[in-house]
Amino acid sequence: MRLSLVPLLSRPRRLPNEHSFIRYISSSGSRPSSPALGVARSAPTLGHLPNTQSPFTVELEFFNSVGRPIPTYRVLDGLGDPLENATLPELDENYAKKLYEHMQLLPALDNLLYNVQRQGKISFYMTSHGEEAAVIGAAAGLQDDDEVLSQYREMGVLLWRGFGLDAIMGQCIGNENDKSGKGRQMPVHLGSPAHHFHTVSSTLATQAAHAAGVGFALRRTPERRERSIAVCFTGEGAASEGDFHAGLQLASTIPAPVLYFVRNNGFAISTPSTEQYHGDGIASRGPGYGTDTIRVDGNDVLAVLIAVRAARKRCLEQGRAVLVEAMTYRVGHHSTSDDSFAYRARAEVEDRKRIDNPLARMRRFLESRGWWDAAAEAALKARLKSDVLTAFKRAEMVPRHPIGELFTDVYGGEEPWNLREQRAELTRLLKKYGQMWEPWRKELDKFREQGRDLTEDK
Ligand SMILES: Cc1ncc(C[n+]2csc(CCOP(=O)(O)OP(=O)(O)O)c2C)c(N)n1
Numbered sequence: 001m002r003l004s005l006v007p008l009l010s011r012p013r014r015l016p017n018e019h020s021f022i023r024y025i026s027s028s029g030s031r032p033s034s035p036a037l038g039v040a041r042s043a044p045t046l047g048h049l050p051n052t053q054s055p056f057t058v059e060l061e062f063f064n065s066v067g068r069p070i071p072t073y074r075v076l077d078g079l080g081d082p083l084e085n086a087t088l089p090e091l092d093e094n095y096a097k098k099l100y101e102h103m104q105l106l107p108a109l110d111n112l113l114y115n116v117q118r119q120g121k122i123s124f125y126m127t128s129h130g131e132e133a134a135v136i137g138a139a140a141g142l143q144d145d146d147e148v149l150s151q152y153r154e155m156g157v158l159l160w161r162g163f164g165l166d167a168i169m170g171q172c173i174g175n176e177n178d179k180s181g182k183g184r185q186m187p188v189h190l191g192s193p194a195h196h197f198h199t200v201s202s203t204l205a206t207q208a209a210h211a212a213g214v215g216f217a218l219r220r221t222p223e224r225r226e227r228s229i230a231v232c233f234t235g236e237g238a239a240s241e242g243d244f245h246a247g248l249q250l251a252s253t254i255p256a257p258v259l260y261f262v263r264n265n266g267f268a269i270s271t272p273s274t275e276q277y278h279g280d281g282i283a284s285r286g287p288g289y290g291t292d293t294i295r296v297d298g299n300d301v302l303a304v305l306i307a308v309r310a311a312r313k314r315c316l317e318q319g320r321a322v323l324v325e326a327m328t329y330r331v332g333h334h335s336t337s338d339d340s341f342a343y344r345a346r347a348e349v350e351d352r353k354r355i356d357n358p359l360a361r362m363r364r365f366l367e368s369r370g371w372w373d374a375a376a377e378a379a380l381k382a383r384l385k386s387d388v389l390t391a392f393k394r395a396e397m398v399p400r401h402p403i404g405e406l407f408t409d410v411y412g413g414e415e416p417w418n419l420r421e422q423r424a425e426l427t428r429l430l431k432k433y434g435q436m437w438e439p440w441r442k443e444l445d446k447f448r449e450q451g452r453d454l455t456e457d458k
């Protein structure tokens with residue numbers, strides 16, 4: 001009798017992550033104590049307790065990890081050469097160049113928009129320096145109509161989807177080319193229904209719970225059930241918010257096809273990731289929700305592309321959440337409101353620019369195929385710099401939406417009393433000071449109709 005129980009108890013009937021690389025091992029790194037021993041010494045009852053597949057044991061053993069350390073998937077080495085035994089994605093020359101050009105477009109935009117913020121031409125900006133591979137690789141691994149709920153450092157997804165420079169500039173300046181926000185959001189709080197990109201909300205991790213709802217809605221929409229997922233981007237800092245956990249829990253239980261993509265860039269503003277969590281990064285949290293999880297080298301664009309493609313497939317096949325943690329490094333300051341050298345050494349940043357540099361690795365990969373050289377590099381950088389500058393200059397000439405748009409689209413249905421009151425107040429002030437006070441007159445000149453949409457009786 002005892003012998004016949006051994007196979008039954010030696011392995012849970014179904015481990016939550018049978019398909020993933022994560023092994024169920026104890027903190028000491030060994031497998032759970034021998035079930036056979038446990039059976040022999042205790043096993044007072046047969047089977048399992050309710051609500052668990054857990055085998056009995058007599059070992060008093062605590063654990064705090066599920067595989068330590070969790071490995072990081074990569075296919076290119078730190079220089080950009082393919083790793084032995086790595087399976088590269090099938091890439092033709094045009095597609096590989098498209099990846100690289102979009103990666104290079106990010107710093108071209110970042111350099112210009114960071115500088116014009118410093119000149120007071122836009123109010124705020126956040127760069128993607130160092131995270132080009134994570135964001136472009138992820139964008140490329142998705143379908144363009146997957147519903148993206150981003151944090152704020154994922155402008156590259158919109159670029160990949162063809163949002164265009166005029167729309168980026170329009171949003172950052174707040175002119176009429178900001179179709180979705182109409183100039184009412186802070187810069188980089190992008191959104192575009194046409195590009196399936198939900199408007200950024202700075203309130204960290206709210207999108208994680210929203211994504212579970214969006215994923216559920218997709219599952220309940222017959223024409224999208226088989227082909228679309230929701231994608232939630234967060235930073236590792238945002239993963240400390242309750243909403244992150246609520247989102248993962250919801251998407252694993254409702255369940256809903258949501259790909260949670262966490263950019264672990266080492267910082268939440270000034271707090272280094274070493275002070276943000278005690279466990280093994282963010283990936284270790286996935287198994288707690290029974291969620292298939294992978295950690296990927298976020299500076300290896302090909303690895304990110306492969307991992308996201310595979311994660312997306314899993315989301316669709318299983319109809320539930322999948323977690324991807326992309327390890328990278330935030331080379332830039334957190335935002336234009338931050339000076340990161342107040343809390344990290346310049347030398348650290350300089351080192352990180354060299355080690356595993358995502359742009360240099362992809363460039364080397366292209367060169368090794370004979371698809372790229374120094375002349376192509378110089379031509380690309382010159383073209384991007386000029387495109388970005390021209391787009392910004394063009395954007396400066398475009399008027400802002402009429403100022404009265406400030407009060408539209410806030411709520412659906414009938415306009416509430418508080419908005420009516422606020423519009424009346426602004427109208428009163430504009431009538432009184434709009435033309436007689438120089439700073440206001442100059443500011444109003446930037447808006448289509450110069451405020452007359454409010455001040456002139458219609
Ligand atoms: C709920 C909430 N708390 C705090 C903040 C302030 N805040 C803005 S960004 C940020 C750091 C987020 O770090 P991370 O998620 O790692 O993203 P990263 O900036 O590194 O890309 C914090 C604390 C906020 N926006 N929302």
Ligand SMILES: [Mg+2]
Nearest residue numbers: 235236267268
């Ligand atoms: Mg971060």
